[in-house]
Every structure is written in C-alpha cells, then in structure tokens.
Amino acid sequence: MALVGSTANPCLVQLRRDIASPPFARREVVRQPTTGLERSVSAGVSTTPIEAPRDLVRLGPVMERGTGRPEVVIGLIDGPVAMGHPALSGGNLREISGLGASCIARNNAACFHGTFVAGILSAERGAQAPALCPSCTLIVRPIFSEAYSASLQVPSATTQDLAAAVVDCIQAGARILNLSAALGHASPRDERHLQVALDYACRRGVIVVAAAGNQGSIGGSTITRHPWVIPVVGYSLSGRPMTQSTFGAAIGRHGLGGPGEGVTSLSPTGPSVTFAGTSVAAPFVSGTFGLLLSAFPHATGVDVRLALTRSAASRRRTVVPPLLDAWTAYRELSRAHSRTSTHRGGGNGWKGDRQ
Numbered sequence: 237m238a239l240v241g242s243t244a245n246p247c248l249v250q251l252r253r254d255i256a257s258p259p260f261a262r263r264e265v266v267r268q269p270t271t272g273l274e275r276s277v278s279a280g281v282s283t284t285p286i287e288a289p290r291d292l293v294r295l296g297p298v299m300e301r302g303t304g305r306p307e308v309v310i311g312l313i314d315g316p317v318a319m320g321h322p323a324l325s326g327g328n329l330r331e332i333s334g335l336g337a338s339c340i341a342r343n344n345a346a347c348f349h350g351t352f353v354a355g356i357l358s359a360e361r362g363a364q365a366p367a368l369c370p371s372c373t374l375i376v377r378p379i380f381s382e383a384y385s386a387s388l389q390v391p392s393a394t395t396q397d398l399a400a401a402v403v404d405c406i407q408a409g410a411r412i413l414n415l416s417a418a419l420g421h422a423s424p425r426d427e428r429h430l431q432v433a434l435d436y437a438c439r440r441g442v443i444v445v446a447a448a449g450n451q452g453s454i455g456g457s458t459i460t461r462h463p464w465v466i467p468v469v470g471y472s473l474s475g476r477p478m479t480q481s482t483f484g485a486a487i488g489r490h491g492l493g494g495p496g497e498g499v500t501s502l503s504p505t506g507p508s509v510t511f512a513g514t515s516v517a518a519p520f521v522s523g524t525f526g527l528l529l530s531a532f533p534h535a536t537g538v539d540v541r542l543a544l545t546r547s548a549a550s551r552r553r554t555v556v557p558p559l560l561d562a563w564t565a566y567r568e569l570s571r572a573h574s575r576t577s578t579h580r581g582g583g584n585g586w587k588g589d590r591q
Contacts, residue, residue, distance in 0.1 A: 285510070288473050289495030290368075292559070293494060293562050297566070298524070301566075302371070304370065304530040305372065306371060308372045308412070308533075310357060310411070310522055311377055311406070312353060312374055312414050313402065313405065315349045316336070316340070316347055318347060318504035319338040321355075323355065323365060324354060324359060326358070326370050328372065328374060330374065331376050332404050335378070339351070342505050346378070351504040352511060353518075353519050356520065357369060357370075357519050364502070366499070366501060368519070379398055379401045395429060398433075398459075399429045406440055412445065414519050415444065415459065416514075416519070431462065434459070443466070443522075443540070444462075447468055448467040450514055450515075452479055460484065460486055463486075466491055466521060467487040467492075468514055468518040469483060469492075469494075470495070470514045471496055477493060481496065485555060487557060488553075488554045488555040489557075491557035494519075494520035496512055496513060499511060520560060525540055528540045528569060539569065540565070543569045546564070
C-alpha cells in the first residue's frame with residue numbers, strides 16, 4: 237500500500253472552509269427528535285417492524301424518491317455475504333477481484349453479520365429487510381473470516397487488514413465505505429497505516445461511516461477519532477441513545493446516531509433475524525448517503541456530509557451525536573441545489589427535485 241500521509245491533510249482543510257461557507261454556513265441543528273414512533277404517527281405512517289427503524293430517521297420519504305443509482309458504489313467492509321440469497325439477487329453486488337466475498341459456510345457469525353448488513357443496504361424492496369438503496373452498487377470486502385465465532389457484536393479486525401480493505405474499496409470505485417468492525421490491539425505503527433488509509437479516503441472524497449462500538453463507555457479509536465470519519469452510535473426506537481454504545485468527544489463532535497435496536501434484516505440460513513448494536517445503526521447512515529448521492533449526482537461527498545451533519549460539528553459540545561434525519565438532509569440539499577442553480581443560471585445545478 238504505497239500511500240503518502242500528510243500532517244496537513246488538504247481535504248480536511250477544505251472541509252473546515254466549506255463548513256464556514258455558504259450554502260451551509262450559519263445553519264443550526266434543526267432538532268433532536270423526541271421519539272421516532274411519535275414522529276412516524278404524526279406523519280400518518282403505519283409503522284411495521286421493518287418500517288420502524290426507517291421511520292425513526294425519516295428515511296421513508298427519501299426512499300420513495302428512488303432506490304439509488306448503480307454508479308453510486310458502497311464498499312461493505314465486514315464479513316462475507318450470502319451472495320446467492322434470493323433478496324440479494326438484483327445484480328448490484330460485486331466482489332473485488334481475487335478476494336472471495338461469498339460465504340463458504342452459512343451457519344457462522346461472520347457470514348450472518350455480513351449478510352445482515354448487506355440486507356440493510358441492498359436487499360430488494362419488499363424483502364424482510366430495510367432495503368435502503370438496492371440500486372446502488374455494493375462492493376463486498378470481507379475483513380474477518382468465517383472462523384470468527386463469538387456473539388454477533390461488532391467484529392474485531394487487525395488494523396493492517398482494515399487499512400488494506402479501505403484502499404481496496406476506494407481503488408475499486410467506492411464513494412462510501414461502511415465499517416462495522418472494531419479494532420483489536422494495534423501498535424503505533426499499525427495505527428499510522430490506518431490513519432494514512434483514512435487520509436487517502438478523505439483526499440479522494442470517499443465518505444467513511446463507522447460503527448462507534450458497543451463498549452458502553454466513553455472512549456474512541458483511531459477510526460472514530462479521525463475527523464473525516466462519521467462514527468455512528470445506536471438509538472432506541474423511542475429516540476434515545478443506547479447506553480451500550482461507545483460515546484466520546486470526537487464521536488459527539490462529528491458523528492451521528494442511527495437505529496440500533498429492533499432492526500430486522502437478512503439471514504444467510506433463511507428466515508430474517510433481528511439484531512441490535514452500532515454495527516446495525518451504521519448502514520442506515522451509509523444507505524442515506526447512497527440515496528442522497530443518487531438523488532443529487534452533482535453533489536460532492538462533502539456537500540452531502542454537511543447536509544447530514546447539518547454543519548454543526550464546530551458547535552457540538554456533547555459526547556452524544558444527534559440522530560440522523562434523512563429527510564431534513566434531503567431538503568437541505570434541495571435548497572442548496574436551488575440556490576446553486578439560480579447562481580449559475582440553472583445550467584450546472586445538482587439533479588434532484590426541489591422541495
């Protein structure tokens with residue numbers, strides 16, 4: 237992996253400038269929702285076990301506007317996936333050449349974990365899974381093997397494996413990375429390799445979404461402390477942060493919350509299953525990025541990132557990040573698109589409907 241790190245990462249400097257510039261300057265946090273169920277009922281939505289997590293973060297109206305675009309590529313850095321699952325037969329799953337992505341044995345935790353997360357992102361609409369953006373392309377890049385046999389919490393991977401997977405996915409065309417793996421013990425040198433890989437993602441404008449962890453403590457890691465990464469904590473279906481999530485200053489400053497309980501998705505062995513945790517919450521953020529980049533193909537990763545985090549990173553003072561609000565982000569991008577189109581005479585604006 238021949239990448240060159242920099243103490244002054246140009247893309248982070250640009251990100252700070254963009255936060256202070258129109259069209260996102262002076263935007264305040266819209267709200268921290270009370271309960272997702274209250275919100276879905278007030279909108280007249282019939283909440284089912286599949287819909288409840290989506291309603292919590294107001295994904296429904298965004299999903300109604302499309303299923304994503306194949307040119308928006310999400311890198312799934314997780315376990316192997318049951319590629320032949322009937323609900324994943326839409327043809328938008330890929331593996332990196334020379335690296336097997338499909339499960340060998342389907343009754344192990346690594347395969348369960350990878351297939352479950354893939355279902356959240358890429359299952360066919362109507363399946364027993366959230367099926368956020370099935371028309372986006374999903375690159376499967378396993379980083380923990382099927383020998384992994386512990387409970388279905390956030391799996392552990394070495395920093396070398398994770399750094400290599402980040403680079404592999406970016407070089408394969410990913411615009412979004414979904415990381416649902418915790419780090420094992422790493423030396424300072426290994427952590428530096430991962431730092432360089434994350435800097436590479438930043439320079440390329442590739443969004444990195446990572447599960448914050450399920451340690452139920454205040455802390456962080458090389459991943460969640462990186463200013464380009466969006467760490468994701470779990471929220472209950474009542475709209476409250478889940479105590480088993482890992483929180484921290486960096487997580488609160490530039491992270492988001494996602495549905496972390498009551499999420500039903502695909503199982504490699506047949507019936508759908510329901511799990512909880514930050515690795516369940518993270519793909520809701522990744523999938524929202526996929527839908528927004530599909531709806532506004534001329535928007536950059538920074539544009540969508542700022543819309544989702546509502547330009548509040550410099551003003552957050554808590555270790556708990558706000559809950560994702562997909563619909564507010566969509567409308568924010570629509571307004572920015574309208575201003576950009578007016579400024580440019582309507583010729584080069586983002587392609588999204590206006591609200």
